[in-house]
Amino acid sequence: MNSENYILLVVNPISGDCNKSTIIASVKEEAKNRNYNFKLYETSGKKDKEAINSLIKEINPSRIVVAGGDGTISLVAQCVLGTDICLGIIPAGSANGIAVNFNLPETLLEQIEIALSDCTIKLDAVTINGRICLHIADLGLNAELINNYENSGIRGKLGYFLQSIPTLLHSESPFQFKVETEEETFEETGILLAIANGNKFGTGANINPHGKMDDGKFEILIFKNLDFIEIFKTINDQQKMSPDFVRIISTNKAKINSKRKVPFQIDGEFLGKIDEVTASIGKEKILMAVPDSFCKLQLQK
Numbered sequence: 245m246n247s248e249n250y251i252l253l254v255v256n257p258i259s260g261d262c263n264k265s266t267i268i269a270s271v272k273e274e275a276k277n278r279n280y281n282f283k284l285y286e287t288s289g290k291k292d293k294e295a296i297n298s299l300i301k302e303i304n305p306s307r308i309v310v311a312g313g314d315g316t317i318s319l320v321a322q323c324v325l326g327t328d329i330c331l332g333i334i335p336a337g338s339a340n341g342i343a344v345n346f347n348l349p350e351t352l353l354e355q356i357e358i359a360l361s362d363c364t365i366k367l368d369a370v371t372i373n374g375r376i377c378l379h380i381a382d383l384g385l386n387a388e389l390i391n392n393y394e395n396s397g398i399r400g401k402l403g404y405f406l407q408s409i410p411t412l413l414h415s416e417s418p419f420q421f422k423v424e425t426e427e428e429t430f431e432e433t434g435i436l437l438a439i440a441n442g443n444k445f446g447t448g449a450n451i452n453p454h455g456k457m458d459d460g461k462f463e464i465l466i467f468k469n470l471d472f473i474e475i476f477k478t479i480n481d482q483q484k485m486s487p488d489f490v491r492i493i494s495t496n497k498a499k500i501n502s503k504r505k506v507p508f509q510i511d512g513e514f515l516g517k518i519d520e521v522t523a524s525i526g527k528e529k530i531l532m533a534v535p536d537s538f539c540k541l542q543l544q545k
């Protein structure tokens with residue numbers, strides 16, 4: 245194993261349809277300024293997890309910076325889960341839901357500063373049907389929207405906006421959910437059931453304002469109807485949502501069933517229709533570099 249101090253930069257060359265050469269040059273320069281050795285890995289879309297794991301064994305990096313979309317961030321998060329390798333994020337995807345959740349700044353230099361900083365949290369990893377979820381998974385209307393967006397070919401927020409009306413018109417919601425936890429079992433009808441470790445969707449809607457990402461718990465939120473005033477509150481970061489609009493429970497393990505198959509997504513990736521979900525928080529955490537303001541916000545909750 246190499247004893248030198250490495251930063252590994254993992255770049256998805258095709259994510260977000262943007263050129264990554266400035267990102268690569270800037271991270272390399274900043275790594276050099278901080279006396280780190282620098283290694284670049286560009287994903288190919290095939291066996292990237294295996295390749296990153298073997299690079300980790302080879303160079304033993306103290307930090308991995310990821311420049312890509314949510315899919316690439318999740319992939320690298322699985323590689324560092326339970327280790328003391330710190331993960332930094334440079335959002336370079338089309339939707340960047342995970343970056344929105346951490347309130348990352350817009351400029352590259354600020355993002356690199358944070359990705360290389362010592363301000364870190366030990367993030368809970370929620371395992372949902374065998375996959376890791378870093379911020380939000382859901383069953384129902386939002387997963388339907390993501391599926392329609394992925395099929396539409398129009399990227400970015402405009403793509404989501406354009407799909408929102410047809411999704412609403414053709415939605416199969418409401419759905420009948422049964423939720424079982426160690427504390428309680430109940431049934432609830434809703435248009436969307438979210439399993440949230442994070443707070444915000446990629447659109448910025450703060451659906452889980454009281455959720456903490458390092459408390460060993462996640463929230464299950466069942467949105468009962470399309471109440472536009474309440475939806476407006478989430479978009480405007482308002483803390484209180486009516487119990488007639490959303491039922492919220494906090495737990496570390498749950499089983500969820502639906503009478504019919506429901507569209508399902510994890511961290512922005514559509515995963516088909518399912519009728520059973522199990523979710524739990526494991527002991528292993530992800531050490532992640534985040535903005536100072538995000539750390540302070542977690543402490544206030």
Ligand SMILES: Nc1ncnc2c1ncn2[C@@H]1O[C@H](COP(=O)(O)OP(=O)(O)OP(=O)(O)O)[C@@H](O)[C@H]1O
Pocket residue numbers: 256257258259260261287288289290312313314315316317336337338339340341512
């Ligand atoms: N060199 C490559 N060529 C083709 N596909 C790739 C390559 N590298 C990674 N991929 C694919 O990119 C996908 C992950 O993309 P990622 O989530 O990072 O970006 P995005 O979809 O643009 O952003 P977002 O998830 O924020 O919408 C995976 O399906 C992966 O297989």
